[in-house]
Amino acid sequence: MDSAERIEAASKFLLQSPPGEINDVLNDVRNIISDDDSLQAGVLPALREYNTTQFTTADVPGHQHQSIVSDAARIPSSNEEADAEASVDRYWDPRSRTSFRFDHLSLETSDPEHVEPDPESEPFRAALETASLAYLQAHYHDGVVSVFPTPDSSTRFIIQIVANKYNPNNFWSGRWRSHYTVDTSTKSLEGQILVNVHYYEQGNVQLSTTHTVSLTLPPAISSSGGPSSASKVLALIEAEEGKYQTSLNDAYAEMSEKTFKGLRRALPMTRSKLDWDRVLGYKLGAELTNSKNVFGAA
Template sequence: MSDIEAALATAKSFLLQSPPGELNDVYADLVTLVAPLLPGGQSQLDEALAPALRQYAAEQLTVVDLPEGKGKTLLTPVSIVEGMEDAEGRHVAPKAGSTFAWDALKATASALSPLSPSPDADTEALRSALDKLLAAYTANHYAEGASAVFALPDPAYPAPTRAPATALAEAEAGAGGTAAETETETETEAADAAAETADAAQEALPREGVETANGEAAPPPAEEAAAEAQAQAQVEAQDATAEGGDAAMEEATPAPAAAEEGTAEVAAPQEEDQAQEEPEQLPGRPSRLFALYLVGNKYNPTNYWTGRWRSTYTLDWAKGTLEGTAQVNIHYYEQGNVQLSTTLKSSTPLAASPPAEAVIAALKASESSLQRQLGETYAALSDTSFRGLRRALPKTRSKVDWDKAASYRLGQQLGGGGAAGAQ
């Protein structure tokens, strides 16, 4: 690994460990330290760290103000629209029913566009109910809190490969082709039968003519019989075609060649334009799996501390299970650098297909339990770990009066006694 690659790898590592609310400060320091080492300067650094910025924004549940006054949403690992590899990726804003472009370098959202395909109606109704209740809970319990609920891909509902309308059109086209082939075969068979009947009649009847009462020669009987037989065969062929349905009758009726060619010339471009203007749309995919995210941020740089609480819950609505993970990061940096980073997990069983209110009630109970665990941990640290680092009192078990420290005989007071104390 070259020196430049090593420097960029180290910069990425520092960036991903940025404390809550201090990403811009860390990035500014990296520009000062690393950019002079790169041939391309800050532009090369920006390009190299763009993936780390996107990763950090999603992992830390960054709160985003949507353009056009569409409210707020969260950047999360499941909100990312796949296939976006540049600095301006796209994320889903489920509450707004849109996707938006996210510039990782500028930390801004732009270019709203509707979700495509539109969400499944039943899935969206359940997701929306969970979203509203979770937003109310987050606003009541977390400072500067925000939340979002996303529908996840559900293995119980496979992803569609094409729209039903396309399949129906193909089926109709196939049926039409089969009907046309059948009608063509019927017409061919009828013509062959008429020809055979005419030949047989011509061979059975005599060829010489018969004189009429006026002495005029009548047409040869064989020719009359052949003409009648051919006409009868055509009538039978038309009757057989009529039994095939109205569609067969319409196609069996001849149309002027010029009219057919003109219609074909006009219709073909219209069909091509319609195919270009109406791309295939997949239907919304149903789901009963949901991801619930909430985040609470508290920044107090004037007193040298910042903190963030992140919670992620996965709900299997059909089975009635709620799995949760809470991550807490706190940074104190007044004349030092102390960080707390902890992860707590929970699992709550629910009834199958629970109402949205029951889900949020279980989530609230889980959050309260996690906070009690943190309180108990802090108490244990204060009583044991911190006291092991430094004693609260000297061995005399009494506080030192530092105003009188100059008059103390420290050796006597601390048990050294006599000459040892004088020395």
């Protein structure tokens, strides 16, 4: 396998990294390449793709909150060819009206600049953001939400939510991502919910699932509707995500009661169920007998 093939293999491994484990995967593939300079240059496109599709969160310089790094947040530059070879792209956080440089290798932010929002779309975007932050606080233990306008449209907006939970001490990690496009002119709410969970104690089990959302907005919702319309949009998202969470719980219960039970014997080799109460009685009786012998010896 030549160097280019090793770089391609390393990039594929990185793109398949479970939540919160990309640094571990990167350290592992270093042994495949054995050349840090070639590795850094070769896997940069994969790192950029991973960070944007996985909704990597970044600290907004000068502010006490995080923003989502994604294609919706990326600010195109005049020299796309040069940017493709660099590890740094520029993104923006509409909440603080700040753009910043984000390094896909170090995950660090720098060089904040003020960005003035579009005056026509900003009022409803801000209303959606306020409603989204309230929804996030009510339903996510540790999450980040960003709300973006879309170019050349004052009626179409993008809501992105990401929540991560890493527990390496107990060998599991998970990520929830939601992406919604709200268009008040076509009265549509389109999106996806993506869930990734990795459990790797004495094994390697992963859950990767996608749920597509396609809803029609009520006629009363409009870009001029302000906080009232924004709250109704988030109510639709809340109901849809609640139903999906319930369906996941039901699937887990079914796997526990049917699928996993089908992988083992219903009865032991004796063809009769084990009476655990009797087993405990045997154990207690043995302990009492041992205690009696000890006292008798004394």
